[in-house]
Amino acid sequence: MVRRGVPRGLSGDSSPGEASPRSPRATIGLLALAAAYLVVAPLLNARWGWKLPGWRELAEQAAPLPSPTAEPQAAPLPSRPATGPATESRPAAGRSASEEPAGETRARLRAIADGSSLATYESPAGLVYSRGSQHGHRLRHILAHAVDQPDRPGSHGVFSTQDPAELVRWIDEAYLLGQRGERTRLEREGDREVYTVDLGRTVGFVGGEQGNRSGRPATRRLRLVLDDRRVITAFPVR
Amino acid sequence: MASSENRRDDSPGRMQYVGFCRVCGGGAIGVRLCGRCGDLSLVCDECGALWTDARLGGPPSMHLVDEAPCPSCGHSLWEAPSRWATRGQVFAMGWLARAIEDGVVTLREGAAFGPGE
Numbered sequence: 001m002v003r004r005g006v007p008r009g010l011s012g013d014s015s016p017g018e019a020s021p022r023s024p025r026a027t028i029g030l031l032a033l034a035a036a037y038l039v040v041a042p043l044l045n046a047r048w049g050w051k052l053p054g055w056r057e058l059a060e061q062a063a064p065l066p067s068p069t070a071e072p073q074a075a076p077l078p079s080r081p082a083t084g085p086a087t088e089s090r091p092a093a094g095r096s097a098s099e100e101p102a103g104e105t106r107a108r109l110r111a112i113a114d115g116s117s118l119a120t121y122e123s124p125a126g127l128v129y130s131r132g133s134q135h136g137h138r139l140r141h142i143l144a145h146a147v148d149q150p151d152r153p154g155s156h157g158v159f160s161t162q163d164p165a166e167l168v169r170w171i172d173e174a175y176l177l178g179q180r181g182e183r184t185r186l187e188r189e190g191d192r193e194v195y196t197v198d199l200g201r202t203v204g205f206v207g208g209e210q211g212n213r214s215g216r217p218a219t220r221r222l223r224l225v226l227d228d229r230r231v232i233t234a235f236p237v238r
Numbered sequence: 239m240a241s242s243e244n245r246r247d248d249s250p251g252r253m254q255y256v257g258f259c260r261v262c263g264g265g266a267i268g269v270r271l272c273g274r275c276g277d278l279s280l281v282c283d284e285c286g287a288l289w290t291d292a293r294l295g296g297p298p299s300m301h302l303v304d305e306a307p308c309p310s311c312g313h314s315l316w317e318a319p320s321r322w323a324t325r326g327q328v329f330a331m332g333w334l335a336r337a338i339e340d341g342v343v344t345l346r347e348g349a350a351f352g353p354g355e
Binding site for chain 2: 130131132133134135136141144149152153154155156157189190194209223225227230237
C-alpha cells in the first residue's frame with residue numbers, strides 16, 4: 001500500500017508505530033535530513049547557482065533582524081550574468097561595501113587610492129577591484145582617469161570627479177544599467193566584456209592628444225571593461 | 239651624436255607604440271620589454287590586451303589580469319625592471335623591425351600612461 005503525502009522511509013511501512021511522526025526514530029530521521037540539507041544546500045547553490053536558503057536565511061525568515069553594519073544606500077548584489085554559477089572564479093575579497101559602514105568603505109578606498117593598500121575591494125554591485133595594471137591596483141588605474149594627460153596618444157577619458165567612492169558608484173551604476181541592457185552597447189572579446197553606457201548626465205570629458213585637439217568635449221558615456229566581475233578599467237568616452 | 243629623438247627615446251614616461259587597442263578602444267598599444275628575458279610584447283596601456291606578433295587586427299594572444307606574465311618567461315611585465323622599450327630595442331627585435339619595415343604597423347612615440355616605467 002502506498003500512503004499519499006508521507007515519503008516512504010520516513011513513515012516506515014513495516015509495522016505500525018515503528019516510526020510514527022512523534023517517535024524518537026522519526027525525530028532523529030527528520031533531524032538527520034535537516035542536517036543533510038544544511039550541508040548540501042550551499043554545495044548545490046555553488047554548483048548550480050541555486051538560491052536554496054541556508055540556516056541563516058531560515059533563521060532570519062523566522063525573526064528578521066536589521067543589519068547594523070549595512071550601508072543604507074548600498075545597491076543590491078545583482079544576479080550574475082548567465083556565464084556560470086555565482087561563485088565560479090570569483091576572486092577572494094574582503095567584506096563587500098554593502099557589508100560595512102560608509103565611512104569604513106571610504107577609508108578603504110582612500111587607502112587604495114593613495115597607494116598605502118593593495119587590498120581587494122568589492123563594490124555594492126559586486127564588481128571587484130584588485131591588483132593589476134601598471135598602476136598596481138585597478139582602482140588607482142581608474143583614478144588616473146580623474147586627471148587629464150594632454151600628451152597621451154589618442155584619447156584619454158577624464159572623469160569629472162576625483163572621489164574614489166563616487167567613481168565606484170558611477171561604475172556600479174553603469175554596470176547595473178549594462179546588466180539590464182539599458183542605454184548600453186556591449187561588446188565581447190574573449191573573456192572581456194566591454195560596456196559603453198550612457199549615464200544620462202555629464203560624467204567627464206575627452207582629453208589626451210585627440211580630446212585636446214577637439215576642445216575637450218564633454219561626455220555622458222562611460223566605458224567599462226570587465227573580466228568576469230573584475231574591473232579592468234573604466235573611463236569616459238565620446 | 240644622439241638626435242633629440244634619441245634623447246627622448248630613453249626618457250622616463252615615454253613609450254613606443256604601434257597602434258590603438260581594438261578591445262577597449264581607449265589605449266595605445268605600447269612595446270613592452272621584459273626585464274628578465276628581454277623579449278618584447280605589444281601591450282595595451284589601458285586594458286592589458288597583449289599581442290605577441292604584429293597582427294593587431296586579430297584577437298590578442300592574452301589579456302593581462304591580476305598578474306602580467308611575460309609570454310616568454312613568466313616574469314612580470316608591469317614590475318621593474320620591465321619597462322617600455324626604447325626605439326633602439328624595438329628595431330633590435332627582428333620580427334617587430336620587419337613588421338615596421340613592411341608597413342604592417344607604424345612605430346610612433348608618445349607619453350606613457352601612468353607610471354610609465
